[in-house]
Amino acid sequence: MGLGSEEEEQRKEEEGTSLPPSPYRYNSPLVQVCLIGLVCFCCPGMFNALSGMGGGGQIHHEAANNANTALYTTFSVFGVLGGGIYNLLGPRLTLLAGCSTYVLYAGSFLSYNHSHRQPFVVFAGALLGVGAGLLWAGQGAIMTSYPPPRRKGSYISLFWAIFNLGGVIGGLIPFILNYHRKEAASVNDGTYIAFMCFMAAGAALSLAILPPAQVVRDDGTRATATTYSDVRTEAVEILKLFANWKMLLIVPAAWASNFFYTYQFNNVNGVIFTLRTKGLNNVFYWGAQMLGSFGIGYFLDFSFKSRRTRGLAGIGAVAVLGTGIWAGGLANQLRYTNGKWEDPLDFRDSGGRFAGPFVLYFSYGLLDAMFQSLCYWVIGALADDSETLSRYSGFYKGVQSAGAAVAWQIDNRKTPLLSQLVVNWSLTTVSYPLLVALVLLAVKDEDAAAEDGESKMPNPSALPASVVDGYDEQGEKSGKTG
Template sequence: MLRYSSPLVQIIIVGVVCLLNPGMFNALTGIGGAGQLDTTVAANANVALYTCFAVGGFFAGAIVNKLGPSTSLVIGGSTYALYSGSLLYYNHHAHQGFPVTAGAILGLGAALLWTGQGAIMLSYPTENNKGKYIGLFWIIFNLGGVLGSLIPIALNWNGSNNGTVNDGTYIAFLVLMGLGALLSFTLLPPHKVIRDDGKPVEVQKFPKWKDELVGVFKLFLDWRMLILIPMFISSNWFYAYHFNVVNAGYFNIRTRSFNNLWYWAAQIVGAMGFGKFLDTPSLKRKNRGIIGLFILFVTVMATWSGGLVFQLTFTRNGEKRDFDIYDSGYAGKLILYILYGMNDAMYQCYAYWVMGSLTNDASILARYSGFYKAIQSAGGAISWRIDALSTPYLVELLISWGLLAISFPCTFIVAMKIKETNNEVDNEKTKREISNSENVEK
């Protein structure tokens, strides 16, 4: 029987919150140009979003530790509806100011939401369940992309020649995102969550904001976080290429919506299989990390090789492409786009899993999550800006692919240092840091 205080139930709730907030945002963004004919509007909004996300992410771990995950998710979730509303406004007034401003606000809110989510997902499960719970979250979260993609498909199917989605699409997203923010109120505080081994979630509390901020800046002295930066920065870099180049640059509006559906559905499959593998009981944790990284390397390199072949068939300044779902040769292009989505889920699952393998302390994992999202968002801001500057499509592909390639040897170094368990180390470290903090107060 499921307990409301169990990690499983709490992670399911977080998954649904993210389904309705960033999941719907992904469905909207994944159409290409956020459903607009002029993709520079969404590109500029995303530059503002990810720039603020990057700045906010560095401090979000400290804020989440002080406010608590539930409050952080409520505040962060409310900013998604504002962004959807700004695009509804743009449909009528064509002024970029509101979407760009809403994107900046969303960046700050997303930093809180994703840091709170990361702290919950990585610290609530026991060590032998982390891969499963990460995979479960990713499945639920990406259902948002799948279900959200059905909205523009249903509302715009007969308008395949139109360049933008209709008002009803943005209104539907706005309502669902608002519901997601409200659902965050149902989350329990971490100290009320009881793990499967019968122990409560331990959260190290510092009495002052200064102590929290010092903990954040100490991440820049953690060699493991520094060497994972290539993985972090490349983990969202390719979205501008996937959505604005491949999807918006080649297909018409209904086909973009249909592609988007399968992109996020593929993420569910990728997260389900890869998350399960990362918890394989017959393998030691380090071996799972190394083998999982090798599998990821092979699938990513193979997919982007196929992407290069496809990219050589069209350019940004060439003839305008309005490829339709019923045109000859569509199946092969859809398969490539599905593989892009599956790769994304596997890559992100591994990034979270490797961070979760470094510690079980909820407060430290909140900082790790914030650091990860900050670096990831900095990369996203740069990539969306590159796209907004009308960079040649092939150049965007090569940059994305190159960053992914660089990330693998760096991540391998961290994977080689993974320990079978962190329980004893975490317990001693927590006692020592709490004692030092209490001595400072005295």
């Protein structure tokens, strides 16, 4: 009898033990990072495809350059403020407001196709800067704070791959719709309408993102225990960022990380290739970003046991690759004649002459993803809570956008292309030793970080199933919604 009772109790105990929670739960970090990836696939992914054609798809670049200057000027302000706004409004409202501005921006170029008036395009660009600041601050907080600390590189690369798939699909749109137009021309109306449809879908999808307090990792920890903030707190914390030595060390990398887009889009893809080939090139440019993000993400998570060592090795790898790619860019730039490419290259008609510039443009995409994924990994290693990382990400995007605003005007003022290339190469090169210093001084290995107070919740098996699913025992949502 006694033995039977023990067996019965053991059987009941085993039946009552919860199975490990599925990583595909709606409130899991994996699903939420995939969702924010899809949002960015539809909005900034399509924006990147549009910008990557040079001049926003227009044969003359002045309107797009001025719109992008306005965009990145307001972006530089709202990128910094975006982290605080995210902490006040939560992800859904922040992302919805941000995504909506992308639709208007694409629509402004549709209007420009017929009116050729710049003011609406510039206004839409300025408004997009506000929206992009909100979107990317929210994205940065989600991507760096929702994943478990030991897998941030993998989650960043997953996001980057989904996001840049938008650029791949977006590159196919102008390629297909303008396939028979080899001559220099602006893209047709259907191209802009297709972009607008994707962007509207992204805005709707942003409503599916959960607040961090409702996101439960597989080990039972939550993305954050904080469920609200206030205006005064956010204002003070944002001001502190400008005196934060960690943020100051990342300024050159942030400034450089979008600065090179102007040169690559307008003066490589926009100058060297025919209209239809520009779209095809963008498919491979953003496809290269998917490869680059997966490669550096895996390396930053699994190459060495020590997180600090992984960070230093990652910086070294990107520095070596970046130096080689920019050297190739210099060799290509020396083939221009007075800043112009004499005979535009077509993927079908130019034969072997197409290969070199195409591989270079592909490599620029590869480097961009590796460089930015590395920066986000470093930011994610500086903290583990959503509030702090939303501010860090917002600061990074603000500085990044200020650099981009300057870059678009540098190009608009017809600065020699060789000078633009040298400045881009120099900015990325200067950032590497500063990132090394940041990793050495501020990035701790996981075990040390845990000892310093990373909060841990009980194992999911010790939690009620309803909590693991994102609800408390009373059936109400765990934490306050955004």
